[in-house]
Every structure is written in C-alpha cells, then in structure tokens.
Amino acid sequence: MRSVLLCLVLVSGFFGAGTAWGQKELHVAAAADLQPVMPVLAAAYEHATGIKLIVSYGSSATLTTQILNGAPMDLFLAADFVFPEKVVAAGLSDMKEPTAYAKGTLVLWARKDSPLQPLSMEKLTDPRVTRIAIANAEHAPYGRAAVAALHKLNLYDKVSPHLVVAENIAQTAQFVESGNAQLGLISLTTADTAHFKEIGTYVLVPTVYPELRQCAVVIAKSKHRADAHAFLDWLLTPTVQTNLSKLGLAAVR
Numbered sequence: 001m002r003s004v005l006l007c008l009v010l011v012s013g014f015f016g017a018g019t020a021w022g023q024k025e026l027h028v029a030a031a032a033d034l035q036p037v038m039p040v041l042a043a044a045y046e047h048a049t050g051i052k053l054i055v056s057y058g059s060s061a062t063l064t065t066q067i068l069n070g071a072p073m074d075l076f077l078a079a080d081f082v083f084p085e086k087v088v089a090a091g092l093s094d095m096k097e098p099t100a101y102a103k104g105t106l107v108l109w110a111r112k113d114s115p116l117q118p119l120s121m122e123k124l125t126d127p128r129v130t131r132i133a134i135a136n137a138e139h140a141p142y143g144r145a146a147v148a149a150l151h152k153l154n155l156y157d158k159v160s161p162h163l164v165v166a167e168n169i170a171q172t173a174q175f176v177e178s179g180n181a182q183l184g185l186i187s188l189t190t191a192d193t194a195h196f197k198e199i200g201t202y203v204l205v206p207t208v209y210p211e212l213r214q215c216a217v218v219i220a221k222s223k224h225r226a227d228a229h230a231f232l233d234w235l236l237t238p239t240v241q242t243n244l245s246k247l248g249l250a251a252v253r
Helices: 002-015 038-047 060-068 082-089 121-125 141-152 156-162 167-180 194-198 225-235 238-247
Strands: 026-031 052-058 074-077 099-104 106-113 130-134 163-166 185-188 202-203 212-218
Touching: 002 038, 026 060, 026 163, 026 185, 026 225, 038 225, 038 238, 060 074, 060 082, 082 194, 082 212, 099 141, 106 121, 106 141, 106 167, 121 130, 121 156, 130 141, 130 156, 130 167, 141 185, 141 212, 163 167, 167 185, 167 194, 185 238, 194 202, 212 225, 225 238
Parallel strands: 026 052, 026 074, 130 163, 130 185
Antiparallel strands: 074 212, 099 212, 106 185, 106 202
16 A cells, blocks of 8 residues: 555656656666565656666676676666676766665564564574574675674674575565574565565664665666666655655665
8 A cells, every 4th residue: 555655646746747658668677675665666657657667686796797797777776886886887887976866774573473572683692593584795785784783783793603694685584574584684675565564573773884875877788878867867856765765765865
C-alpha cells in the first residue's frame, strides 16, 4: 500500500497531468539495497513519462565489473561513491564524477519469533547467537559499513566467528529472513518494507560507520544518455528527495 501511495505522490507532485507517453526503455544497474525501492520509483517514472526502467540488481562491485566489461547499461545506481568512481576513472561515464542521489542506513534485524527479542545491539554478543548475516565487505558497501561499525563498537573480534557472509545486502536479508542466520546487518530499505516489518523488527546501527552516500553515473556508451540524465535529475528533485525517507533512504539535498 505504501508503494502505491508513494507512486501517486511522486507522479502528481512532480509531473502533474498530461505528460506525453513514449516507448523508450532505460537499462539501470542498481545496487542490491535498491531492490525494494526501484519498483516504486520505476512505476512512478513510467506512469508519468512512458519510459520503462529495466533494472538489474547486484552488489556494487559485481555491477561495476559488468560495466567495465561492456555490459549494455544506461545508468549505474551504486550504494557508495567508490564503485561508480571506478567507472568514471575507466572513462566509461560521460560525467566528471559520480552524483549522490541518496544516503543509506544500516540496521540490525531479527525475526519476531526469535528468542533474541526484544532486539538490541547487545544481542550481537548473546551466547545463543551462532550465525550473523553480513554482506561481503569487498563487494557491497553495506557490508563494508557493517564491518566498520563492528570494529568501532569493539564487537568485531567477538562476533567474527559467527559471521555468515552473503554476496550482497539483498542476500544478507534473505539469510536472516529464512532462519539461516539469527541476526542480520541489513539495509533500512529492506527492513522498513511491509513484509520485513510484519515478520521481524530492527534497530538502527549507531552511525559510527562511514556515510553510505549512494552515487550514480551515466554510462558514456549509452544510446539513451539524455534520458538517463533526465531520470537522475528527477531523482534529485525536491519531491522525490522528500519522499525517499518512506523507502528507507535519506535525502542528499
């Protein structure tokens, strides 16, 4: 329901009525934390412009490798600055530097039927905990943020024997949702969805980790660069930025 309402807000608040329809498509490589977010944004954008977003999800590292190897993408929405900067450095973007479009938040999540409820950060060192899901710090910015937070909180040495490493943040959430892990350090974009709030609870991880400043680049070889820039400009409009909090992200402007 919140997705439908937000879609209507974004369409009516930014585009209004009478926008011309077209048949164009944009191929977007999107970080895994955006998996619950992009369907809402894509539906709003397509409804207003007729431009359909074809979205491929993965860890920021995996998507970067694909783009460096020539994957036919128009736009790359990463979970940090570092990976899209690699695309810029390789001369594969028409931008001088990545553009920030949102900020991410890391949370600790557990199922409601877990004996570790009520949930708190202290439960990470509970003797009953044997499996903690975390994204691969080399591939996923949220995994890197989780490792940094655990170190800053002087918890890493205590919990490292129990870490279960997933390829990306979406898979991390799947591990803990399925019960293959008792706790998970996941994105707020996932934890704040209706499904995950129905079956679990979360607490915010103290913001001792480097800022998850999510950035984007337009791919230089794209045949739809103007449309890709237009979508990125739309993401940065006040209407969209104001509503990002409803999707588990924070505004950058």
